[in-house]
Amino acid sequence: MSESDALSRRRLRTWIRLLRLTKGAENHLREYLRVIHGSTLPRFDVMAALHRHRDPMKMSALSRELLVSNGNATAVVERLEKDGLADRAPGDEDRRVVMVRMTDKGREVFEAQAKGHEAEVNAYFEALGPDELNTIRDLLKRIEGTANDQDG
Amino acid sequence: MSESDALSRRRLRTWIRLLRLTKGAENHLREYLRVIHGSTLPRFDVMAALHRHRDPMKMSALSRELLVSNGNATAVVERLEKDGLADRAPGDEDRRVVMVRMTDKGREVFEAQAKGHEAEVNAYFEALGPDELNTIRDLLKRIEGTANDQDG
């Protein structure tokens, strides 16, 4: 077994552990949203993206930001719209595009959810102090730098 | 804004970035399984768990290991079974339990997929050398140590 085979194995094991951690955290946050707010993770993610952007954003920008398919973005936004939490309107110049934004009600609902959400994340990752956070930031940047070469 | 508020914010941002990274990697691996093997991530994950264990395992052990619901495990195994890649049998002593295992065909199919899968992971995380892998392992252990206290 060559040295790079051993390295490959370690990368695989690390990936599996990383996946487990994120899945565990997601389950934890899903539980929070369900029990306390009667909502779901995908709805929260979409609202968070809309909240970050303030201004109306294109459907395609939304799905790109969340790394989900266009069809998925359509489906989730459709449900939010039905609940009066978001709305869509055709673009002004280019009429192919659809601009989506949160409603006032949506913003209100989201802010209530986001507060507790941040608290849950904060508790879940309490082991990470400033130094660890710096370390992770650097690692993530380095991975992103090379990993995105694989795509497209 | 207190110091711990700033820390909370940083933890949240780190979580969001981590989530994006894992989602990106998952999308990459899903593409690989779909294009090269005509399969999916959940099927691969179930087969990987069965492969790790060698011996037949309880359905409940499977869903616990993958951090998915029992119903989900049932559904995915059912499809694998239909394709002749896995099979289920009632437990010997305790007849409530269902033991699941891979078939010979399943093992064969999985090993072909796993080889390329590891190569994709290896390429995706090429930025991580031995030192970085050690760092991540320590971080993950530390997070797991405290995070699991949150769960019920």
Place this chain on the structure above:
DNA sequence: GTTTAAAACTTCAAGCTTGAAATAAAATTT
């Protein structure tokens, strides 16, 4: 200026996923 190609979304079918309710077997109580 028409035809062709490209881009932005939506629709759809199939599979994935959850959480609650149902089923069945084993363990515990009484």
Place this chain on the structure above:
DNA sequence: AAATTTTATTTCAAGCTTGAAGTTTTAAAC
């Protein structure tokens, strides 16, 4: 030993997700 509770799994409805096919609008080529 009968009744109750617990444990293991499946079933089910509703929502999530993808990728492919379809629609509509814009851009490019001719």
